[in-house]
Amino acid sequence: MMTEVRVPTLGESVTEATVATWFKKPGDSVAQDEMLCELETDKVTVEVPAPVAGTLSEIVAQEGQTVGVDALLAQISAGGEATANDAGGDDPSTPIDAGSADVKLRSEGGAESTDSGAAGGKSLDVMVPTLGESVTEATVSTWFKKVGEAFDADEMLCELETDKVSVEVPAPAAGVLTELLANEGDTVEAGGKLAVMSTDAKASASEVTGVPDTTTKPEAQAKDNDTGSGRTDIEDAPSAKKLMAEHGLSSGDVTGTGKDGRVMKEDVQKAIQGGAKPAAAAAPAPAKTSAPASADQADREERVKMTRLRQTIARRLKESQNTAAMLTTYNEVDMTEVMALRNEYKDLFLKKHGVKLGFMSFFTKACVHALNEVPEVNAEIDGTDVVYKNYVNMGIAAGTPTGLVVPVIKDADAMSFAAIEKAIAEKGAKARDGKLSMEEMQGGTFTISNGGVYGSLMSSPILNPPQSGILGMHKIQDRPMAINGEVVIRPMMYLALSYDHRIVDGKGAVTFLVRVKEALEDPRRLLMDL
Known part of the structure; x- marks a missing residue:
């Protein structure tokens, strides 16, 4: 018997969250009410307990993925009845939960496609995911990949900011980024195109860039991380990245306590309270600015674009005064x-x-x-x-x-x-x-x-x-x-x-x-x- 683990109610006006950390992996035994994973919204952190005792057979929403309320997170089998598909294998006949589909795939002709593009080198559009109820647009905050760079399936391509949450866009398949249609700072609408990628199987991230395959066994991944060679594979929590950017910190300035050294929001808060200083080489580059009047002026000022969340706070406070x-x-x-x-x-x-x-x-x-x-x-x-x-x-x-x-x-x-x-x-x-x-x-x-x-x-x-x-x-x-x-x-x-x-x-x-x-x-x- 299979039991579904779904996203709980997140609160009034909050329609989506980001999967921050999985505390269990497929095949692990879980007790009823034991914490399975942690979700992050722009305001609170939500822990998801196991509804029943059993074995975690499948994780549907991976870390870093944005999910809607009641979206399918995982499945638990009672009595250890986990099949190969239950343990995380891909079954094309398994329906995909609408709340967990973050990226739509489209062929060059414009038709939607569910083909992984493992062969044939098809060109696919990377689309803006569903942003949540009443949210129709977002700002491209950061591109983690550039044109010509290869990546694996589900690797983070870019991060979008709305007035409520940060949304990470994962790669729908392994391949190469061939064209950027929306640059950092651009405003995009829900369902719009972000980039074009090629699904050439020969151009995987592990083969082109030498980055370890994220599908390897956890033990091997942990060993790579211990030697310092696999840190680039670890996606820090979105809220942690935003807080680090606001304080001029990088992942190297913060000790991560999440899975495989993942930096969580609480880690950044502790580092700030402990007086962590940004490394000189890791200082964030200022956002795009107009040309400075002189070199001295550029050294004395820094212009940083407000996050959409801060813009919303400013707007609502002003609305309070105006209303x-x-x-x-x-x-x-x-x-x-x-x-x-x-x-x-x-x-x-x-x-x-x-x-x-x-x-x-x-x-x-x-x-x-x-x-x-x-x-x-x-x-x-x-x-x-x-x-x-x-x-x-x-x-x-x-x-x-x-x-x-x-x-x-x-x-x-x-x-x-x-x-x-x-x-x-x-x-x-x-x-x-x-x-x-x-x-x-x-x-x-x-x-x-x-x-x-x-x-x-x-x-x-x-x-x-x-x-x-x-x-x-x-x-x-x-x-x-x-x-x-x-x-x-x-x-x-x-x-x-x-x-x-x-x-x-x-x-x-x-x-x-x-x-x-x-x-x-x-x-x-x-x-x-x-």
């Missing part, structure tokens, strides 16, 4: 009482609940209290309707090595201090490790952003649509304050509330911030619901 009537109001809070309460009970809190008592639970509780009084800050606009939320899903912005993410604590209004702190600790750890799921970053009704951990004294946070409010926390700083006619030193924090003025009036925004201030300066109000 909402965004306004920010400020206040300040005396943190004396919260700090005293935390210092008094933090040891007992840790002993009983197994988690540290931080400031975020106080701010979360204070915001929940204020949102109950000013519900429009917790609402959103949908067309000509206002949708009021009778619950609070609190987004907590968290900084990670790859950027800012906002995990969401669902139903925070019904949680205790301990439950909130545990949720924040759990999601913070997942964020740092890149293990947050799409579901854990969706559905927020209000957001708290703490710029104070980076030393920010005051800022104006940008709304996260369709939310109507976001609270900005800042650095706690001792300042002289007038208390009962005397000047005393108090730990003060500036608070900023950015809100959508289309739905929240100035009175409501100021009232919200005052209620947060009152709750923090006298935490007993939270217990009394005052």
